[in-house]
Amino acid sequence: MSPTTTTAPEAAVPERGQADVRTVPHRRRRRFRPRHPGVAFAAWAAAAVFFSPVLWMFLTGFKQESQASTDPPTFFFVPTLDQYRAILGRDFTPYFLNSVSASVFSTILVIILATPAAYALSIAKIPRWRDSLFFFISTRMMPAVAIILPLYIIAKNVGVLDNVTMLALVYTVMNLPIAVWMIRSFLVEVPKEVLEAARIDGATFGVEIRRVILPMIAPGLAATALICFIFAWNEFFFAVSLTATQAATVPVFLVGFITSEGLFWARLSAASTMAALPVIIAGWVAQKWLVRGLSLGAVK
Amino acid sequence: MTAPTVRAAAPRGRRPAPPPKPPAAQRWRRRGPLLPALLLTIVLTQIPMLLTVFYSLFSQNLLRPGSREFVGLANYADVLGDRLFRNAVFNTVVLTASTVLLSMALGIGLAILLDKKFLGRSIVRTLLITPFLVMPAAAALLWKTSIFNPVFGLLNWVLSPFGVDNVDWVSRFPMASIILVLVWQWTPFMMLIVLAGLQSQSPEVLEAATVDGAGPWSTFGYITLPHLRQFIELGILLGSIFIVQTFDAIFMITQGGPGQATTNLPYFIYQESFRAFDVGEAAAAGVLVVVATIIIATFALRVISNLFREEV
Numbered sequence: 001m002s003p004t005t006t007t008a009p010e011a012a013v014p015e016r017g018q019a020d021v022r023t024v025p026h027r028r029r030r031r032f033r034p035r036h037p038g039v040a041f042a043a044w045a046a047a048a049v050f051f052s053p054v055l056w057m058f059l060t061g062f063k064q065e066s067q068a069s070t071d072p073p074t075f076f077f078v079p080t081l082d083q084y085r086a087i088l089g090r091d092f093t094p095y096f097l098n099s100v101s102a103s104v105f106s107t108i109l110v111i112i113l114a115t116p117a118a119y120a121l122s123i124a125k126i127p128r129w130r131d132s133l134f135f136f137i138s139t140r141m142m143p144a145v146a147i148i149l150p151l152y153i154i155a156k157n158v159g160v161l162d163n164v165t166m167l168a169l170v171y172t173v174m175n176l177p178i179a180v181w182m183i184r185s186f187l188v189e190v191p192k193e194v195l196e197a198a199r200i201d202g203a204t205f206g207v208e209i210r211r212v213i214l215p216m217i218a219p220g221l222a223a224t225a226l227i228c229f230i231f232a233w234n235e236f237f238f239a240v241s242l243t244a245t246q247a248a249t250v251p252v253f254l255v256g257f258i259t260s261e262g263l264f265w266a267r268l269s270a271a272s273t274m275a276a277l278p279v280i281i282a283g284w285v286a287q288k289w290l291v292r293g294l295s296l297g298a299v300k
Numbered sequence: 301m302t303a304p305t306v307r308a309a310a311p312r313g314r315r316p317a318p319p320p321k322p323p324a325a326q327r328w329r330r331r332g333p334l335l336p337a338l339l340l341t342i343v344l345t346q347i348p349m350l351l352t353v354f355y356s357l358f359s360q361n362l363l364r365p366g367s368r369e370f371v372g373l374a375n376y377a378d379v380l381g382d383r384l385f386r387n388a389v390f391n392t393v394v395l396t397a398s399t400v401l402l403s404m405a406l407g408i409g410l411a412i413l414l415d416k417k418f419l420g421r422s423i424v425r426t427l428l429i430t431p432f433l434v435m436p437a438a439a440a441l442l443w444k445t446s447i448f449n450p451v452f453g454l455l456n457w458v459l460s461p462f463g464v465d466n467v468d469w470v471s472r473f474p475m476a477s478i479i480l481v482l483v484w485q486w487t488p489f490m491m492l493i494v495l496a497g498l499q500s501q502s503p504e505v506l507e508a509a510t511v512d513g514a515g516p517w518s519t520f521g522y523i524t525l526p527h528l529r530q531f532i533e534l535g536i537l538l539g540s541i542f543i544v545q546t547f548d549a550i551f552m553i554t555q556g557g558p559g560q561a562t563t564n565l566p567y568f569i570y571q572e573s574f575r576a577f578d579v580g581e582a583a584a585a586g587v588l589v590v591v592a593t594i595i596i597a598t599f600a601l602r603v604i605s606n607l608f609r610e611e612v
Contacts, residue, residue, distance in 0.1 A: 036416045036417065036418050037418075039413050039416045039418050040418035040419055040420075042413055043410070043413040043414065043418060043421070043424045044420070044424060046409075046410055046413065046424075046428065047423075047424040047427040047428050048427075050427065050428050050430070050431055050484065050487070050488075051427040051428070051430055051431075052454075053431070053439070053442060053443065053447060053454075053484070054430050054431065054434055056442075056446060056447075056454060057434075057438075057442050057446075060446060068446070069446075069449070069451075069452040070452060071451055071452050071457070072457055073452070073454060073457055113336050113337040113340065114337060116332075116333030116334070116336070116337075117333060117334045117336075117337035117338070119333055120330065120331060120332075120333040120334040121334065124330055124333070126327075126330050126331050126334060127327075132334060132338065134601060134605070135338075135341075136337075136341065137601065137604070138597060138601070139341055139345045139346075141541050141593060141597040141600065142345060142349070142590060142593065143544065143545050143565075143566065143586070143589050143590060143593055144545060144566075145545070145547075145565070145566045145569040145570060145586055145589060146349065146352055146569075146586035146587065146589055146590045147345060147348035147349055147352060147586070148569075148570075148573060148586075149352065149355065149573045149579060149582055149583060149586070150347075150348035150349075150351035150352055150355070151344070151348050152573070152574075153351075153362075154348070154351075169340070169344065170344065172340065173340055173341055173344040173345060176337055176340070176341055177341075180337065230433065233435070234435045234436060234437075236435075236436065236437045236547065236548045236551070237545075237547045237548070237566070237570075240551070241570070241573075241574065250435070251435060251437035251438070251548070254435075254437050254438055254441055254552075255437075255551075255552075257441055258441070258552060258555075265445050265446055265452075268441060268442070268445060269442065269446070271438075272434075272435070272438035272439075272441065272442055275435050275437075275438045276433070276434045276435045276438050276439075279433050279434070279435060280430060280433045280434065282433075283429065283430075283432075283433035284426055284429075284430075284433075287425070287426065287429055290429065290492060291492040291493060291495075291496045294489060294492065294493070294538070295493055295496075295534060295538065295604075296538075296604065298534065298604045298607045299493055299496045299497070299531065299534065299607065300496065300500070
């Protein structure tokens with residue numbers, strides 16, 4: 001794609017002639033028409049500004065501490081893995097594993113709970129399905145601070161304070177509204193004719209679900225899972241309030257860097273890179289569906 | 301199993317509009333799939349919320365066990381009379397309004413750029429959404445250290461050609477610093493929603509406008525903006541609901557300070573709950589926040605249900 005497109009700006013007419021000779025499909029050549037050099041420049045400049053803090057974090061993680069805080073900033077250096085070694089040598093691993101358990105377990109649970117719920121609210125259309133949908137969404141809008149104290153007191157009395165399972169359950173509830181709305185928006189897109197055809201062919205309820213519906217919404221379920229994973233992984237408020245030493249997750253690990261200001265920037269950057277990377281990758285993979293998840297399925 | 305019985309029962313009724321109610325057992329079987337999700341949500345959100353309302357009517361401090369005492373609405377009076385609470389409300393409004401408006405303005409600009417075709421558009425889009433994905437707690441710490449630092453920070457280095465030197469951003473402009481971080485983080489969110497709106501415009505309408513002699517500005521003003529309105533509203537309302545709850549950036553960058561300069565409501569309630577352990581006042585403040593959120597959320601839900609009706 002790129003070698004042909006880069007020659008396109010030259011001139012429109014000879015390019016079309018060449019296309020015939022080289023038998024490049026006509027349609028494909030026309031897709032890129034750089035009519036907006038100003039737009040391209042502005043967009044790339046904006047992307048550079050917005051991305052630079054992330055790039056800086058990534059670069060600083062491979063520096064020595066002496067290169068991390070210099071005036072002017074150091075741009076050229078010999079990369080080192082020392083900081084990563086130091087982080088992993090310190091007790092980072094248990095935090096990372098807690099994050100993995102809490103977010104993966106909650107994501108699986110969310111999908112298991114939300115898929116049937118979304119089915120009941122879309123294809124099966126139970127009575128008052130609209131009310132149920134809006135009930136879910138309203139819980140997502142409720143400020144977490146309003147319920148943190150009762151949750152803390154209940155968890156303390158039941159003995160599940162500082163417990164990964166408890167945290168995962170909280171994340172499950174936090175993500176359920178997004179998942180129900182998102183999965184519902186995928187289920188609505190399953191054509192009625194397909195379901196009717198399956199029923200006429202004698203498909204039982206179980207077969208209908210397993211062989212007809214699930215394969216059709218599988219990509220949607222994957223996207224929903226990625227988005228729930230993103231929110232659970234990045235969550236800080238519940239983690240810092242409900243965990244202490246046993247169940248603390250990666251963002252809680254970072255709290256330790258607040259006081260060591262100016263001393264361990266390279267190490268902080270390495271830790272932040274490791275903390276942020278899983279979600280950056282998940283988000284890049286799911287970017288096509290990101291807006292659907294963020295708008296609770298309202299915007300496609 | 302359920303479907304044929306329902307269909308068989310339907311013709312018996314005179315009018316097709318209200319189908320006869322299926323037996324209770326069957327209704328529960330249809331509702332069954334919804335129940336686990338519904339129950340878990342109620343247990344972990346509604347019951348704690350009721351408890352918050354309950355706590356807010358008592359004077360209680362976790363540091364003094366057995367100190368619970370019914371005080372009616374006294375906690376609400378205390379909270380509303382508390383200078384620190386009103387300060388937190390003010391900070392929350394400033395923080396939320398500036399962040400939402402700035403990030404929406406930038407988001408609209410970026411979305412318009414991304415709606416055009418240019419070389420590397422998908423890469424630019426990917427780079428632009430990244431700030432939203434970076435763990436907010438990590439991002440906040442990085443801004444605080446390697447960007448805002450007065451001596452070694454990137455921001456002072458970038459601005460040094462303009463005569464800016466050794467400015468301690470976080471202590472001199474605490475609120476503006478927090479807003480800058482949040483705008484950086486939330487612009488991608490607004491951009492994605494507006495971009496989805498732009499791309500859902502029908503090309504025929506735009507073409508018809510061009511044929512009728514509309515220039516790019518009047519096309520934008522008379523066709524694109526009205527079409528975008530509901531997307532912009534959705535972005536602003538959802539953004540407000542999330543940004544009101546900002547906690548990570550304040551906890552990591554300023555701890556609510558200097559003084560109380562950046563203490564917003566979530567951070568205030570967090571301090572009341574986990575530093576002072578004043579259950580009653582924290583709960584009363586929580587209830588007040590929920591009431592305020594319900595007011596914003598009502599508008600948000602209305603916008604969502606409009607979008608929703610178009611689609612169903």
